[in-house]
Amino acid sequence: xxxxxxxxxxxxxxxxxxxxxxxxxxxxxxxxxxxxxxxxxxxxxxxxxxxxxxxxxxxxxxxxxxxxxxxxxxxxxxxxxxxxxxxxxxxxxxxxxxxxxxxxxxxxxxxxxxxxxxxxxxxxxxxxxxxxxxxxxxxxxxxxxxxxxxxxxxxxxxxxxxxxxxxxxxxxxxxxxxxxxxxxxxxxxxxxxxxxxxxxxxxxxxxxxxxxxxxxxxxxxxxxxxxxxxxxxxxxxxxxxxxxxxxxxxxxxxxxxxxxxxxxxxxxxxxxxxxxxxxxxxxxxxxxxxxxxxx
Ligand code: MLT
Ligand code: MN
Ligand code: ZN
Numbered sequence: 191x192x193x194x195x196x197x198x199x200x201x202x203x204x205x206x207x208x209x210x211x212x213x214x215x216x217x218x219x220x221x222x223x224x225x226x227x228x229x230x231x232x233x234x235x236x237x238x239x240x241x242x243x244x245x246x247x248x249x250x251x252x253x254x255x256x257x258x259x260x261x262x263x264x265x266x267x268x269x270x271x272x273x274x275x276x277x278x279x280x281x282x283x284x285x286x287x288x289x290x291x292x293x294x295x296x297x298x299x300x301x302x303x304x305x306x307x308x309x310x311x312x313x314x315x316x317x318x319x320x321x322x323x324x325x326x327x328x329x330x331x332x333x334x335x336x337x338x339x340x341x342x343x344x345x346x347x348x349x350x351x352x353x354x355x356x357x358x359x360x361x362x363x364x365x366x367x368x369x370x371x372x373x374x375x376x377x378x379x380x381x382x383x384x385x386x387x388x389x390x391x392x393x394x395x396x397x398x399x400x401x402x403x404x405x406x407x408x409x410x411x412x413x414x415x416x417x418x419x420x421x422x423x424x425x426x427x428x429x430x431x432x433x434x435x436x437x438x439x440x441x442x443x444x445x446x447x448x449x450x451x452x453x454x455x456x457x458x459x460x461x462x463x464x465x466x467x468x469x470x471x472x473x474x475x476x477x478x479x480x481x482x483x484x485x
Pocket of ligand 3: 205206209210211212213214215454455
């Protein structure tokens with residue numbers, strides 16, 4: 191199983207168009223590498239690929255990855271796309287895949303319902319792009335020989351569907367993680383997760399590799415940095431640090447561990463930051479665009 195990080199950043203990317211925070215400034219000036227929005231590609235043979243979440247940057251992501259280029263007049267090595275929630279950074283890229291080339295689009299009924307309710311996605315022809323609803327905890331083949339399963343993780347409805355009251359610990363079809371298995375190795379991809387529950391810990395025990403929500407270092411990072419008014423948990427993202435953070439909660443896991451979906455305010459972007467040293471000391475790597483991991 192080979193993974194290619196198409197986009198390591200959370201929604202907005204690094205730098206984010208309207209952000210002058212220190213990380214965004216450093217990314218603009220070339221001090222740290224920029225990163226595109228949340229997407230992970232996986233393959234078994236290098237010939238056909240599945241993309242986990244279609245980010246608004248998918249056109250550029252596929253353009254700079256030779257393995258994803260067409261091999262004929264109209265063609266793509268992209269066999270399938272799976273979306274893990276209905277957030278803009280995970281679905282908007284579907285609009286860039288609308289040019290009548292077939293692939294399979296996997297998502298839960300609820301997430302596919304978000305697409306059905308937003309008519310702009312009708313541009314992605316259902317004649318060509320088969321939308322396949324997948325049940326929680328039911329196996330399906332995302333690529334030939336690669337078994338997948340989606341499972342609920344604590345989260346919330348997409349930002350653009352929030353009402354006055356927002357429940358951030360919904361466990362159902364609106365936010366899922368993905369288990370991938372080639373029959374031997376097992377990997378998990380969980381780019382959005384509000385809490386690491388005992389159930390989740392039990393579930394991912396067999397992981398060889400885990401890609402996990404690294405949105406924020408601190409729960410109140412956006413408030414403190416003056417870039418936002420919400421905590422990470424309010425946004426549906428458990429912070430990395432602290433006694434209840436993902437790093438502490440996932441400490442016992444033997445898998446290779448990689449933070450992905452990283453917000454532009456997160457200090458782990460800086461290779462020489464103490465926060466980057468802390469995650470590395472804990473056995474984690476920090477995703478970067480173009481990073482490849484094979485298990
Ligand atoms: C998130 O991960 O919290 C969302 O992508 C936020 C957004 O839609 O911008
Ligand atoms: Mn996001
Ligand atoms: Zn910024």
